[in-house]
Amino acid sequence: MSSTPRRKILADEEMEESMSSEQPSWFRSRSGLVLLGFLAIAAFFLWEEHKAHLLGILPYALLLLCPLMHLFHSGHGSGNGDHDHTPKGDQR
Numbered sequence: 001m002s003s004t005p006r007r008k009i010l011a012d013e014e015m016e017e018s019m020s021s022e023q024p025s026w027f028r029s030r031s032g033l034v035l036l037g038f039l040a041i042a043a044f045f046l047w048e049e050h051k052a053h054l055l056g057i058l059p060y061a062l063l064l065l066c067p068l069m070h071l072f073h074s075g076h077g078s079g080n081g082d083h084d085h086t087p088k089g090d091q092r
Contacts, residue, residue, distance in 0.1 A: 026032045 027036060
């Protein structure tokens with residue numbers, strides 16, 4: 001019985017060693033950093049070029065969102081679930 005806990009400890013140590021000897025992630029490599037930089041620059045220029053269009057649509061998007069929220073969120077979670085409309089004093 002004493003060998004089972006010992007085996008588990010050895011397996012845990014081997015797992016820790018294999019995890020520590022893994023290669024760094026691809027995003028930490030030189031090509032990964034270059035790609036991240038390129039994507040950041042592309043996102044910046046996309047935002048700068050289309051900012052007026054996106055922000056111009058925002059008021060209309062909010063107006064369209066209100067009816068959708070009322071449609072999909074009506075009655076869910078609100079109220080106590082008691083749909084008996086008799087007054088409390090008349091219950092028998």
